[in-house]
Amino acid sequence: MTRDAREGAPWDGGPDGEAPREECGVFGVFGAADASALVALGLHALQHRGQEAGGIVVYDEARGEFHAERRLGLVRDNFTSKEAIEALPGDKAIGHVRYSTAGGKGTQTALRNVQPLFGEFEPGGCAVAHNGNLTNAVHLRRYLTQRGSIFQSDSDTECVIHLMARSIQGPIRERMEDALRAVEGAFSVVALTRGMMIGVRDPLGMRPLVIGRRGEAWVLASETCALDIIGAEYLRDVEPGEMVTITDEGLRSSRPFPPAARRFCIFEYVYFARPDSFVDGRGVYETRRRIGEELAREQPAEADLVCPVPDSGVPAAIGYARESGIPFDYGIIRNHYIGRTFIEPSEQIRNMGVRLKLNVNRALVEGKRVILVDDSVVRGTTSLKIMQMVRDAGAKEVHFRIASPPTSWPCYYGVDTPERDKLLAAQHDVEGMRRFIGVDSLGFISLDGLYRACGEAEGRQAAAPQFCDACFSGDYPIRPRDAEAGLTGPGCAPKRPVLVTRKAS
Numbered sequence: 303m304t305r306d307a308r309e310g311a312p313w314d315g316g317p318d319g320e321a322p323r324e325e326c327g328v329f330g331v332f333g334a335a336d337a338s339a340l341v342a343l344g345l346h347a348l349q350h351r352g353q354e355a356g357g358i359v360v361y362d363e364a365r366g367e368f369h370a371e372r373r374l375g376l377v378r379d380n381f382t383s384k385e386a387i388e389a390l391p392g393d394k395a396i397g398h399v400r401y402s403t404a405g406g407k408g409t410q411t412a413l414r415n416v417q418p419l420f421g422e423f424e425p426g427g428c429a430v431a432h433n434g435n436l437t438n439a440v441h442l443r444r445y446l447t448q449r450g451s452i453f454q455s456d457s458d459t460e461c462v463i464h465l466m467a468r469s470i471q472g473p474i475r476e477r478m479e480d481a482l483r484a485v486e487g488a489f490s491v492v493a494l495t496r497g498m499m500i501g502v503r504d505p506l507g508m509r510p511l512v513i514g515r516r517g518e519a520w521v522l523a524s525e526t527c528a529l530d531i532i533g534a535e536y537l538r539d540v541e542p543g544e545m546v547t548i549t550d551e552g553l554r555s556s557r558p559f560p561p562a563a564r565r566f567c568i569f570e571y572v573y574f575a576r577p578d579s580f581v582d583g584r585g586v587y588e589t590r591r592r593i594g595e596e597l598a599r600e601q602p603a604e605a606d607l608v609c610p611v612p613d614s615g616v617p618a619a620i621g622y623a624r625e626s627g628i629p630f631d632y633g634i635i636r637n638h639y640i641g642r643t644f645i646e647p648s649e650q651i652r653n654m655g656v657r658l659k660l661n662v663n664r665a666l667v668e669g670k671r672v673i674l675v676d677d678s679v680v681r682g683t684t685s686l687k688i689m690q691m692v693r694d695a696g697a698k699e700v701h702f703r704i705a706s707p708p709t710s711w712p713c714y715y716g717v718d719t720p721e722r723d724k725l726l727a728a729q730h731d732v733e734g735m736r737r738f739i740g741v742d743s744l745g746f747i748s749l750d751g752l753y754r755a756c757g758e759a760e761g762r763q764a765a766a767p768q769f770c771d772a773c774f775s776g777d778y779p780i781r782p783r784d785a786e787a788g789l790t791g792p793g794c795a796p797k798r799p800v801l802v803t804r805k806a807s
């Protein structure tokens with residue numbers, strides 16, 4: 303996922319790799335005559351969760367066949383034509399948009415990693431789409447290949463297919479339960495068989511998955527914004543550790559995993575989810591605005607203007623301005639018409655960097671003390687370039703306010719973050735970060751403040767953490783087994799193990 307094509311998120315810094323990137327989004331429809339068209343629309347609404355590739359699998363009951371289309375690039379370029387939809391007949395379909403955190407990214411390997419993945423089992427075929435990351439995928443892959451499994455992709459999701467194939471259970475639903483009990487990490491899975499759609503979340507509920515209804519059809523989606531685009535009604539979230547199976551008889555719920563404390567990814571509220579979504583029971587836009595208000599209370603500054611780094615900084619900047627009484631305005635304008643063509647065409651273009659995406663409104667910032675509000679600082683390279691642009695436009699002072707705590711630890715649960723030695727906050731304290739970026743002051747919301755803004759009035763320390771906040775705290779709720787062993791990819795030789803956790807359970 304790159305930030306430039308997101309609703310509600312700024313550019314990710316392109317070649318600088320500044321922003322963390324979410325792995326993917328999933329969407330499924332059961333019982334609608336135009337299922338593939340609805341899935342294409344749903345995936346379009348989830349495009350912010352993955353822009354590298356997309357795929358749709360349908361079951362055509364009239365012919366008794368599955369049909370699959372997997373393409374590199376954006377949904378709008380691959381699944382919006384009449385011909386593309388007519389090639390996917392059927393009233394049951396699931397889809398996936400991908401940004402890889404597991405699996406190859408080169409053109410030779412990328413297409414084979416596009417989901418949904420498909421397996422033909424003794425009880426019948428099953429397509430699987432997965433949002434998240436399995437932290438023991440390399441261990442599983444080695445176990446499976448040593449016992450005769452032949453992998454067709456580099457994706458961690460394919461481990462689930464092979465585990466299902468090896469299961470001694472009969473029906474596909476029981477095979478999936480069996481497989482998912484063997485995996486570790488974060489997962490929200492949508493699967494399709496000939497007569498059933500399955501949705502399941504990991505026991506901690508780290509990644510989102512919601513249930514909707516459109517007439518007689520059932521819908522599963524990563525976010526509620528994908529329900530809105532097809533006119534579906536939001537019913538509820540799939541609960542952590544819950545498996546729902548949808549057939550012509552309706553929806554059935556089961557709990558195949560031992561109960562565990564909920565640890566939803568708090569960064570969904572800071573950055574990943576679209577601002578018009580409700581995730582895990584909370585409105586994203588309102589939460590981001592409250593983050594800005596809390597940030598203003600914790601990190602005040604004397605200034606003339608509060609300016610968001612568009613677009614994901616906007617709600618927090620509005621909240622900051624409201625709480626501080628400092629006027630809000632768009633001191634930075636984003637170009638919405640720069641596509642992927644401009645990401646890596648030449649060294650000269652790459653060096654233009656942020657200026658391809660963002661431009662400073664000189665008339666607003668010249669001679670002003672400006673507070674810039676952004677969602678996060680990862681490597682710091684994009685923040686540095688934005689600061690330089692604002693300085694060049696004549697700002698008298700530049701104060702950076704960040705709507706999340708310092709990102710000091712990598713994520714192993716489905717977010718493509720750099721290794722720890724490339725995270726600015728892991729190498730410097732706040733003052734060192736301020737000097738690196740070159741701003742007059744730098745302030746982050748505290749972890750307690752972020753919890754309060756997300757509805758936990760007593761903050762993080764009052765009880766056991768209610769969210770996964772490992773990227774800020776280093777408290778990993780699921781042991782990152784592969785990373786601790788220095789295993790970073792399929793078939794890789796072990797590297798020197800790296801410190802990946804302070805409090806891994």
